[in-house]
Amino acid sequence: MEDIYRILDMMNDSRKKVLATIIRVTGSAYKKEGSQMLFFEDGTQIGMLSAGCLEMDLAIQAQQVLKNQMAISLQYDMSEETDLAWGQGAGCNGIIDILLEPVSEIYQRDLNVVKKLLATDKTIAMLKKYPESEEYMFIPNDGEPFGRWSGQIPRIIFDLKSGVIAEQPIFLHIYQPKPRLIVFGAGPDAQPLVALAAETGFSVTVCDWREEFCQKKNFPQAARLLVDFPTKLMEEISISADDFVVIMSHHFQRDQQILLSLIDKKLRYLGVLGPKERTTRLLQCDNVPEWIHSPIGMPIGAKGPIEIAVSVVAEMIEVWRKPVCERVEYL
Numbered sequence: 001m002e003d004i005y006r007i008l009d010m011m012n013d014s015r016k017k018v019l020a021t022i023i024r025v026t027g028s029a030y031k032k033e034g035s036q037m038l039f040f041e042d043g044t045q046i047g048m049l050s051a052g053c054l055e056m057d058l059a060i061q062a063q064q065v066l067k068n069q070m071a072i073s074l075q076y077d078m079s080e081e082t083d084l085a086w087g088q089g090a091g092c093n094g095i096i097d098i099l100l101e102p103v104s105e106i107y108q109r110d111l112n113v114v115k116k117l118l119a120t121d122k123t124i125a126m127l128k129k130y131p132e133s134e135e136y137m138f139i140p141n142d143g144e145p146f147g148r149w150s151g152q153i154p155r156i157i158f159d160l161k162s163g164v165i166a167e168q169p170i171f172l173h174i175y176q177p178k179p180r181l182i183v184f185g186a187g188p189d190a191q192p193l194v195a196l197a198a199e200t201g202f203s204v205t206v207c208d209w210r211e212e213f214c215q216k217k218n219f220p221q222a223a224r225l226l227v228d229f230p231t232k233l234m235e236e237i238s239i240s241a242d243d244f245v246v247i248m249s250h251h252f253q254r255d256q257q258i259l260l261s262l263i264d265k266k267l268r269y270l271g272v273l274g275p276k277e278r279t280t281r282l283l284q285c286d287n288v289p290e291w292i293h294s295p296i297g298m299p300i301g302a303k304g305p306i307e308i309a310v311s312v313v314a315e316m317i318e319v320w321r322k323p324v325c326e327r328v329e330y331l
Contacts, residue, residue, distance in 0.1 A: 003047030004175065005201070007038045008115040016041040017103045018062040022049055023130065023171045024164050027079060027094035034162030034173040039100075041066055049098065053078065062100055071101035073131035099130050099171065107136070110147055114138055114175055124175040125156040133169075178203040179268070179320055182237065184230070184258045185249035186213035189305035193246065194219050196309045200317065207233050208249065230257040241266045244316050246296065248273035256282045269319045271296035271312060 007019070020037040022029075030051045037047040037055075039062035048055060054076055065072060076096045103111070114124055123141040127149070137147035141158045154165060154172070162173040181197050183190055186208035198204050198221035205224040208214040214227045226233055239245070245267055247255050255272070259282050262270060271293035272279045279294040280286060288294050297311030298318075 003038075004036055005118075005178065007036055007046050008111060008118070010038060010046055011103075011108050011111050011115065013040070015044075016066055018065045018100055019103050020049060020058055020062065021099045021101075021128075021171070021173070022096060023073070023099050024097035025094055026096075029078060029094035029096050032162070039063075050078075050096075054096075054098075058098070058100070065100045065102055069102050071099060071131050071134070074098045074100065099128070101130075104134075106148070110136075110138060113146060117143070118175060118177045121177045121180075123158050123177065125158060125160070126171075126173045126175060127154065127156075128171045128173070130169055130171055179242065179244055179316075180205065180240075181244040181246065181316070182207065182239065184208070184233075184245070184247045184255070185273075186210065186215075186218065186225075187248070187250055189308070190248055191218055192306045192309040193248075193312055195221050196313050197316070198222065200313055202244065202316070205237070207237070209254070230254055230261065234258075234261050239265060239267070242268050244269040244271075244319075246271045246273070246312065252278075252282070259283065269293065269316055271315070273308075 018039045020039065022031060022033050022035045025033055031049055035049055037045065037049045037058070039045055039059055043059065045055065045059065049058065061072065061074060074097070076098070078094045078096060117124055117140055122143065125139040125141075127137045127139070129135040135149050137145050137149040137153065139145045139156055145153070154170075156172070158174060160172060160174055164170065165172050179202050181202040182205045183194060184207050186206050190206065194204050194206055203223045204221065205226065206214055206219050206222045207226045207228075209227065209229045211227045214225050216222070216225060219225060226236060228236065239262070245262060247258050249255050249258075250273075259272060263283070270291070272282065273296050274294070276288055276294050279288050279292065293315060296315070297308060298314045300307070300311050300314075302308045302311040
């Protein structure tokens with residue numbers, strides 16, 4: 001989902017580095033505001049900001065930033081369709097503003113704190129003055145702000161869209177923890193779903209009462225494996241409104257226990273494998289509530305576990321990417 005997790009994993013690398021961030025997009029582009037990329041002094045790169053059109057020039061610019069130890073802001077017009085344009089004939093129809101900044105020891109230390117907070121499911125807002133200023137601030141949704149900042153601090157609403165604040169030279173980005181996916185059912189058809197979801201950026205927990213199924217060798221990408229019956233699992237898992245849940249144990253009574261225990265919870269996503277008629281029987285009602293995804297997944301005519309996994313992950317990404325508000329206030 002986001003390159004930021006890989007970027008944060010590389011923060012303790014001793015090589016000098018430059019962080020590139022898309023701060024504004026006018027029109028359409030391969031990636032949106034807040035997307036980031038890391039350049040090392042030896043030419044190593046982590047992440048992408050385009051479909052390959054900009055990275056070569058950005059690498060050259062990053063070396064200059066390393067040399068001068070000063071941040072710069074660049075603008076690329078991707079709308080031209082000629083081979084001489086940045087779009088290389090792609091005609092992406094967007095103008096992209098990118099901030100390149102050297103990663104100082106202090107900035108690196110603070111980004112390591114961001115990594116630790118994300119691992120504890122905290123959401124963090126970042127404010128960054130650009131391009132020349134070295135001032136920035138990180139504001140956790142639950143905790144004290146930290147960073148280097150002078151002047152008035154905006155009051156942050158944590159579902160804000162990343163971007164430049166009200167035409168001011170201040171860039172706002174919201175760092176969100178990995179969305180958590182809880183999969184109830186560890187049968188063979190759950191394996192491609194867990195693998196694809198983890199690769200896409202979900203932190204996946206797999207739950208099943210059958211220990212022979214729910215094993216690390218079957219789900220190496222899972223962050224957590226829980227073996228127990230549904231009633232015990234519900235006591236062990238603290239399910240929040242931000243969670244994604246998929247029910248796919250293929251056992252009617254177990255699926256029913258799980259679904260009925262979740263029906264009154266406000267979840268980001270709840271999907272049930274199988275036809276809608278089965279879900280109505282699980283719910284013991286005539287109609288499936290609209291917020292429950294049944295049948296699960298995008299209607300792409302999927303056949304077999306791998307294609308079904310693709311359709312389910314696509315549907316979860318659509319839910320995860322729903323538009324957020326763009327309001328900001330000042331203290």
